[in-house]
Amino acid sequence: MSIKNSCVYLVGGGPGDPELLTLKALRLIEQADVVVYDRLVGDAVLDLVPTGTARIYVGKAAGDHALPQDEINELLYRLAQSKTHVVRLKGGDPNVFGRGAEEADYLEARGVRVEMVPGVTAAAACSAAARVPLTYRGLASGVRFVTGHRRNDGELDLDWRGLTDTDTTLVIYMGLSTLPLFSAKLMNAGMAPSTPAVLIASGATPNQKVVKATLSTLTQRAEETGLEMPVLTIIGEVASVASVRETPDENALDRKLESGVV
Ligand SMILES: C[S@@+](CC[C@H](N)C(=O)[O-])C[C@H]1O[C@@H](n2cnc3c(N)ncnc32)[C@H](O)[C@@H]1O
CATH class of the missing domain: 3.30.950.10 (Tetrapyrrole methylase, C-terminal domain)
Incomplete structure (x- = not known):
């Protein structure tokens, strides 16, 4: 297969709520040959990947990369040699602390077509x-x-x-x-x-x-x-501002009891 027919889509997966995906992100996920995803991509978003589509987890918690960045770059390049529709799914937006541009640079320097799809940061x-x-x-x-x-x-x-x-x-x-x-x-x-x-x-x-x-x-x-x-x-x-909504603090009463305030 020629690499000219392939495209790697760097897709923003948003914060985890599938309803916050763009329509374009959803379409690309549904059409993907393979989805390469990060730790912060929500399970509910991953559930939209059709059964039978290959998924590859590349991790990335602070200091705990399932794959180092240079290996992720190379993996995407390799995938583009054998698949036409590679989706690289990232939490939030690929261009906000997402290293999307580094992946795009690596791939484009090797002749791979790249398309960037924004997500809700x-x-x-x-x-x-x-x-x-x-x-x-x-x-x-x-x-x-x-x-x-x-x-x-x-x-x-x-x-x-x-x-x-x-x-x-x-x-x-x-x-x-x-x-x-x-x-x-x-x-x-x-x-x-x-x-x-x-x-x-x-x-x-x-x-x-x-x-x-x-x-x-x-x-x-x-x-x-x-x-x-x-x-x-x-x-x-x-x-x-008045609209800020704090989650009720379920531990507050325990803390007061422990400290003898109540
Ligand atoms: C490596 S950065 C990736 C940011 C991502 N590209 C974006 O645009 O949101 C990971 C950081 O984003 C923030 N983050 C991502 N998703 C979040 C969420 N659902 N709630 C709160 N913070 C979140 C946290 O600060 C987390 O440590």
Whole structure:
């Protein structure tokens, strides 16, 4: 088979709710010869892959890649040599902390046709599900997406002072383990400890959990509510608007009983 007849579709699978897939993503999944997918692709989305279509899991939890990125690139290239319709399904959007462009570059440099299909990124999905606006007239005129992931556990090299701009909402992806660092660095750089914040775990899925906090209580709130990945953190005045819906904290009574407050 000639590689000229093949296409690798880099498809955004959204946050996990299949109804948040684009129609194009759904059509491509249904027509795929093979689907190569990540850890954050929801089970309900995978259920849309027709029985009989090959599926290949390539993982990717922080520091735990089922396949390293260069092997994923090579796998896609190999698949394009024998299949016409290769779907590379990613959580959220391929171009937001998704390494979609790296995969596209690798494939296109080897003559493989690539098409990119956007998906609903976690920030948009969590914003809607928890009712935290990302921009809001008079509170935030812009939004910034930053990574909380430290490459090879090295230093998180961010412009901390620049991130303290109170007119811009800060959205942190992959930041659960680095929350203490974020709080400390942002407060050191001048952001008020009382700045409102929201933590959203598994947003737009049946396991969604929403926890309100402030910049200074982020770590404590994440720990006491037992938040588990994936977690998105939104910091800024937008987190104080009335519509923000916190998930009832089922452990609150136990904690009060333990501490003798009740
Ligand atoms: C490697 S990044 C991938 C982001 C993805 N490409 C996107 O556009 O949403 C993984 C991070 O996205 C965030 N994330 C993805 N899905 C999420 C969800 N359903 N709820 C909360 N955060 C999510 C978390 O911060 C997680 O650590």
